[in-house]
Amino acid sequence: MARKLPALNPDNIAFWQGGKTGSLNIHHCSCCRRYFHPPAPICPHCLSQDVAPRPVSGRGRVISYTINHQRWQAALEVPYVVAIVELEEQMGLRLVSNIVGMPADEVRIDLPVRVTFSQIEDVWLPFFERDA
């Protein structure tokens, strides 16, 4: 089925279009040198506005997940895995995504994963796959 896509704006465009050049872009604060997500024009830790998207490794681990079995919409393919991934750059740096390219029932907490992009229109969705 057609995924709901985000409306792009100056704050989120680097994240949603990073996959065009193969990079996962996460906002970083030049003042306190910490990453934060979701992106915003200000650092939530130190309130510096000296912030900008920066490419990260795209590697992390699953810190929680669920296998969705419910067909919420007629054309939805199930099952699929929704996960919270913590990126290796910083403890607590998380985002929600899907785990793809592996059997759903093999996903585990602490599974190492790496980003893989899927383009739909002008959005590159950052999914994650098992990091061998």
Add this chain to the structure above:
Amino acid sequence: MMFDRLFEKDVAISGVGQSEVGRPSSLSAMKLTLDATLEAIADAGLTRDDIDGVACWPGDNNNGDAFSPVGPNALISTLGLKVNWFGGGYEGPGPLAGLINGAMAIATGLCKHVLVFRTITEASRRQTDKTASALSNKTIGRDSSFFWQWYTPFNVLSGINLMAMYAQRHFHDYGTRPEQLAQIAMTCRANAALNPKAVYRTPMGLDDYMASRMISTPLRMLDCDVHCDASTAIVLSRIDAARGGPNPPIRLEAIGAALHQPWSWDQIDLTAMVTGEVAHMMWSRTDLKPSDLGSAQLYDGFSILTMIWLEALGLCPVGEGGRFIEGGGNIARDGLIPINTNGGQLSGGRTHGLGYVHEACNQLWGRAGERQLKPHHASVVAAGGGPLGGSVLLVRE
């Protein structure tokens, strides 16, 4: 933080009301609302003309959708109220936000009697549209919301996907098991058998739970609350005015409404959500202790949330929720802390927030009929999941 004056202690519940709980109801959303609110006003010994404030969560912020089809504006017009203050809106400390806002309006002297209500018609809506409540329907076209855009592109189409990840992490960190979590649903079903208004009243065993369809691992269909059409209303009164009414005032002894983390479903503590700061705030505003409670009416939009509230409120140690509810004895009607004595939302119906307050008051007033607990004077109500959370400690004078 210490305060000179704890505003909520000047406010009491003076009356409650509730419409039929239908699945679905043939009544309109407004008729359900009138049935609940007029009953609550009469229960408080008041008339329409005494009401000088109206509060609601979340209000009619979605153009009359089934999640909240009636807001303060519509009710004020329909009942011909003359109010000093009114308010509604989604952004607040969860389903108890209307009650908390109403209490503030009284404590600040804006109002004397505030009518708080919550109407929901998701059961009838689902008959025509199974996807009516999908998160992807919160915005039209592309997702322009500050928060939901981080979820909907990944087919997080229901809140259960998020709650399931809290449950998965709780299972991982603390060894919680499905057979333990089952006790939330089973306890609610057992309680619902004693509530003539409850949606599901047939007995449920562990086998029924384990055989229930998996929706989003590790949560099953029987971990989800049941949609209904209903309205619930509470009248809040200034404490001196409440003392002149027909019911012993039920004081708002303490409120928990804190949010110390991002308003987010994934950037928060995954096994506590915001329940920790909410409960800490509430207990810091009272001398009462968890052992003083005669019942706990705890949000069960999904079963895992009830277990997390039990932990946060100090009814069992953090991480011990699974072992505490195992076998069901501790949370049963005759247990250490009876929960969701009207069947909760899991079996009673998703009245969404105020249903817990309604039940707590009826128990405190000793008029819960066949399901009446032994006499008690204090009860806690807590509602919400993820970044939504609030709690109220109720004490009968």
